[in-house]
Amino acid sequence: xxxxxxxxxxxxxxxxxxxxxxxxxxxxxxxxxxxxxxxxxxxxxxxxxxxxxxxxxxxxxxxxxxxxxxxxxxxxxxxxxxxxxxxxxxxxxxxxxxxxxxxxxxxxxxxxxxxxxxxxxxxxxxxxxxxxxxxxxxxxxxxxxxxxxxxxxxxxxxxxxxxxxxxxxxxxxxxxxxxxxxxxxxxxxxxxxxxxxxxxxxxxxxxxxxxxxxxxxxxxxxxxxxxxxxxxxxxxxxxxxxxxxxxxxxxxxxxxxxxxxxxxxxxxxxxxxxxxxxxxxxxxxxxxxxxxxxxxxxxxxxxxxxxxxxxxxxxxxxxxxxxxxxxxxxxxxxxxxxxxxxxxxxxxxxxxxxxxxxxxxxxxxxxxxxxxxxxxxxxxxxxxxxxxxxxxxxxxxxxxxxxxxxxxxxxxxxxxxxxxxxxxxxx
Amino acid sequence: xxxxxxxxxxxxxxxxxxxxxxxxxxxxxxxxxxxxxxxxxxxxxxxxxxxxxxxxxxxxxxxxxxxxxxxxxxxxxxxxxxxxxxxxxxxxxxxxxxxxxxxxxxxxxxxxxxxxxxxxxxxxxxxxxxxxxxxxxxxxxxxxxxxxxxxxxxxxxxxxxxxxxxxxxxxxxxxxxxxxxxxxxxxxxxxxxxxxxxxxxxxxxxxxxxxxxxxxxxxxxxxxxxxxxxxxxxxxxxxxxxxxxxxxxxxxxxxxxxxxxxxxxxxxxxxxxxxxxxxxxxxxxxxxxxxxxxxxxxxxxxxxxxxxxxxxxxxxxxxxxxxxxxxxxxxxxxxxxxxxxxxxxxxxxxxxxxxxxxxxxxxxxxxxxxxxxxxxxxxxxxxxxxxxxxxxxxxxxxxxxxxxxxxxxxxxxxxxxxxxxxxxxxx
Numbered sequence: 001x002x003x004x005x006x007x008x009x010x011x012x013x014x015x016x017x018x019x020x021x022x023x024x025x026x027x028x029x030x031x032x033x034x035x036x037x038x039x040x041x042x043x044x045x046x047x048x049x050x051x052x053x054x055x056x057x058x059x060x061x062x063x064x065x066x067x068x069x070x071x072x073x074x075x076x077x078x079x080x081x082x083x084x085x086x087x088x089x090x091x092x093x094x095x096x097x098x099x100x101x102x103x104x105x106x107x108x109x110x111x112x113x114x115x116x117x118x119x120x121x122x123x124x125x126x127x128x129x130x131x132x133x134x135x136x137x138x139x140x141x142x143x144x145x146x147x148x149x150x151x152x153x154x155x156x157x158x159x160x161x162x163x164x165x166x167x168x169x170x171x172x173x174x175x176x177x178x179x180x181x182x183x184x185x186x187x188x189x190x191x192x193x194x195x196x197x198x199x200x201x202x203x204x205x206x207x208x209x210x211x212x213x214x215x216x217x218x219x220x221x222x223x224x225x226x227x228x229x230x231x232x233x234x235x236x237x238x239x240x241x242x243x244x245x246x247x248x249x250x251x252x253x254x255x256x257x258x259x260x261x262x263x264x265x266x267x268x269x270x271x272x273x274x275x276x277x278x279x280x281x282x283x284x285x286x287x288x289x290x291x292x293x294x295x296x297x298x299x300x301x302x303x304x305x306x307x308x309x310x311x312x313x314x315x316x317x318x319x320x321x322x323x324x325x326x327x328x329x330x331x332x333x334x335x336x337x338x339x340x341x342x343x344x345x346x347x348x349x350x351x352x353x354x355x356x357x358x359x360x361x362x363x364x365x366x367x368x369x370x371x372x373x374x375x376x377x378x379x380x381x382x383x384x385x386x387x388x389x390x391x392x393x394x395x396x397x398x399x400x401x402x403x404x405x406x407x408x409x410x411x412x413x414x415x416x417x418x419x420x421x422x423x424x425x426x427x
Numbered sequence: 428x429x430x431x432x433x434x435x436x437x438x439x440x441x442x443x444x445x446x447x448x449x450x451x452x453x454x455x456x457x458x459x460x461x462x463x464x465x466x467x468x469x470x471x472x473x474x475x476x477x478x479x480x481x482x483x484x485x486x487x488x489x490x491x492x493x494x495x496x497x498x499x500x501x502x503x504x505x506x507x508x509x510x511x512x513x514x515x516x517x518x519x520x521x522x523x524x525x526x527x528x529x530x531x532x533x534x535x536x537x538x539x540x541x542x543x544x545x546x547x548x549x550x551x552x553x554x555x556x557x558x559x560x561x562x563x564x565x566x567x568x569x570x571x572x573x574x575x576x577x578x579x580x581x582x583x584x585x586x587x588x589x590x591x592x593x594x595x596x597x598x599x600x601x602x603x604x605x606x607x608x609x610x611x612x613x614x615x616x617x618x619x620x621x622x623x624x625x626x627x628x629x630x631x632x633x634x635x636x637x638x639x640x641x642x643x644x645x646x647x648x649x650x651x652x653x654x655x656x657x658x659x660x661x662x663x664x665x666x667x668x669x670x671x672x673x674x675x676x677x678x679x680x681x682x683x684x685x686x687x688x689x690x691x692x693x694x695x696x697x698x699x700x701x702x703x704x705x706x707x708x709x710x711x712x713x714x715x716x717x718x719x720x721x722x723x724x725x726x727x728x729x730x731x732x733x734x735x736x737x738x739x740x741x742x743x744x745x746x747x748x749x750x751x752x753x754x755x756x757x758x759x760x761x762x763x764x765x766x767x768x769x770x771x772x773x774x775x776x777x778x779x780x781x782x783x784x785x786x787x788x789x790x791x792x793x794x795x796x797x798x799x800x801x802x803x804x805x806x807x808x809x810x811x812x813x814x815x816x817x818x819x820x821x822x823x824x825x826x827x828x829x830x831x832x833x834x835x836x837x838x839x840x841x842x843x844x845x846x847x848x849x850x851x852x853x854x
Binding site: 005006008044045046062063064067069071072075076077078081083084101102135136139146150153154155156193194195196197396399400403407413418419420 | 432433435471472473489490491494496498499502503504505508510511528529562563566573577580581582583620621622623624823826827830834840844845846847
């Protein structure tokens with residue numbers, strides 16, 4: 001497609017930002033009114049708050065509570081242009097992007113496309129597992145869980161019923177742990193009341209972790225606390241265990257164990273979400289874009305990358321987490337602001353300030369650490385709640401999420417067990 | 428399918444209720460613990476609050492705020508069995524229902540399937556218009572409106588752009604009036620801020636009514652007030668106007684006018700939602716099931732019908748509105764309770780108590796009437812809000828809807844402009 005996308009030239013240098021996640025959106029917000037034309041591109045018309053996808057999947061929160069319409073953020077702005085489209089390729093030579101809606105030219109390009117699931121090249125993993133990398137996928141997972149409970153009611157054969165009830169979660173990082181804990185709480189507090197016809201003892205929740213510890217990016221203390229919590233909640237944790245194969249009925253582990261289930265949740269790893277057009281030497285062997293300490297692509301003067309997709313050479317990359325993306329967004333926004341003032345003081349490369357890590361396991365159960373500091377239980381859990389509310393975009397979202405949490409805490413109830421499916425026509 | 432659905436016999440007479448709308452759900456709630464086995468069937472796992480669909484479509488409320496999980500209502504009950512399925516036919520001779528999941532037998536059957544859109548036999552009306560008879564359809568409509576605004580940004584040709592911006596609403600009943608008013612408010616308060624690139628004067632909202640008055644089930648006062656309000660809000664109301672044809676680009680009215688638009692909302696009429704298996708003489712010529720004053724089908728001793736689908740012979744039917752369905756549910760539940768007590772006192776037929784009618788046009792604008800009483804403006808609007816909150820199921824839903832209304836009232840903002848689309852896999 002050679003048609004140009006309808007986008008006025010406003011006489012300012014144009015920065016195109018691909019991706020309205022933690023990094024891209026924050027850059028656009030910092031750069032508004034600073035003398036650039038900002039063109040923000042995303043495939044959705046909203047920003048999604050990734051750390052709470054799992055609560056959407058567990059029917060604890062609505063998608064709308066953790067999403068925010070991007071146009072709302074840039075209301076009335078004459079220098080920020082938002083377009084909902086998919087980028088198809090980058091033409092770095094001619095400083096152009098090809099999108100499904102047409103061509104967009106740029107003076108500077110910031111790639112903030114984040115990460116996608118890593119299935120390690122196994123087609124079955126991708127085909128038969130349920131991902132959780134967007135609110136749409138979270139909703140789909142919620143519907144699958146609810147559908148399978150309905151289906152289990154109809155199944156008189158215990159073995160067959162088990163395939164609907166059991167759940168396998170692959171990956172023992174924060175997402176896997178959070179899902180496992182939330183499912184255990186659903187099983188304990190909600191499902192027995194909703195399904196008095198079922199014997200919930202038949203339902204097993206499996207967490208499969210390839211390494212020796214869950215939460216292995218955190219300390220031993222955090223890891224053991226989480227393991228202890230999950231075990232107490234009845235989750236079957238398989239350590240040092242890899243998934244060898246997944247079919248639509250069964251998961252085979254490296255131990256030889258087979259788990260009969262139709263429901264496998266994939267939380268095992270991420271890969272950079274890249275796109276065609278850049279030369280091969282732009283990529284590190286891990287798939288991320290190699291940038292220098294100023295976050296500039298080593299293969300192009302005018303292209304930058306931040307967040308999960310960027311790999312800062314020399315320091316061997318940063319962890320693929322939201323705080324890195326946000327700090328890089330701040331750094332790069334400042335760079336552009338200074339650039340326009342011909343300020344040459346901006347000589348210092350990006351450095352990441354690690355503010356610690358948090359993970360929640362369930363009601364009153366979480367771990368938090370920062371350097372040598374370690375918290376667990378209720379205190380860590382409240383800290384987890386507070387941090388997530390703080391970073392969530394939108395005052396109304398903050399209120400709604402808090403209200404939902406208070407409600408769930410008081411009444412032991414995930415209220416949103418609604419199997420709302422897309423339908424175009426009634427007939 | 429001859430397989431029987433997994434449903435235990437519990438030694439009580441079985442009442443099967445088809446449909447968990449205003450009538451069916453209320454009957455099930457009244458009959459729990461009264462000595463029957465209640466089997467409630469719906470195609471969704473939730474009850475939907477139809478009067479607020481239009482607010483979901485207008486991005487003012489989330490589907491979850493006006494839906495309630497049916498299992499939540501019957502938690503821990505041993506006499507109420509809920510199944511998510513579609514009824515395929517009724518076998519009144521053998522007292523059996525055929526569903527997509529298998530056969531269900533009944534001692535008594537209550538048909539509470541409500542109504543569907545009436546396209547008056549015109550295939551184009553059905554194909555090219557957007558319905559609003561479920562939350563799924565409301566979400567679809569919301570997405571279409573948002574998509575079309577995004578598309579209009581990309582269109583440089585004014586005539587083409589108009590097709591994305593203009594909206595035609597067919598039907599001047601409460602739903603049509605409410606949608607027209609809500610769209611006019613979006614156009615005034617929200618869209619100019621979200622889309623500073625667009626000239627919103629290009630956007631026209633058309634309301635097409637076949638009769639001489641809008642809200643023609645209400646009094647002249649209500650009708651004229653609503654017309655006046657809509658005109659002040661910039662809605663173009665076409666009275667005495669019928670739609671002759673709809674294509675994907677154009678609506679042709681009986682006046683000869685053609686409106687260029689891709690977006691036609693269908694609110695023009697409803698037809699009873701019936702199903703195969705009953706003899707032709709069970710139906711009135713308007714498509715509703717003929718029942719006697721005891722709400723019993725004239726063609727079967729053990730089958731009853733309530734709500735929009737039922738047509739009480741002799742009194743020439745009741746209006747197809749929620750209060751009728753609820754009053755009929757109460758009446759029929761009482762009948763069954765007395766039946767079990769061998770109480771023969773239940774000789775009095777159903778009578779409908781008309782408690783009046785309400786319609787809202789917009790912020791501080793509504794009409795309410797009861798007999799000779801008439802209210803308009805702020806007082807009627809507050810009454811409208813109160814009545815809807817009162818009948819909404821679920822304390823949490825009531826709180827969330829009220830919070831959303833207060834927020835929208837204070838900040839002139841429909842917060843949920845999220846184009847969240849179903850997606851299974853990310854890749």
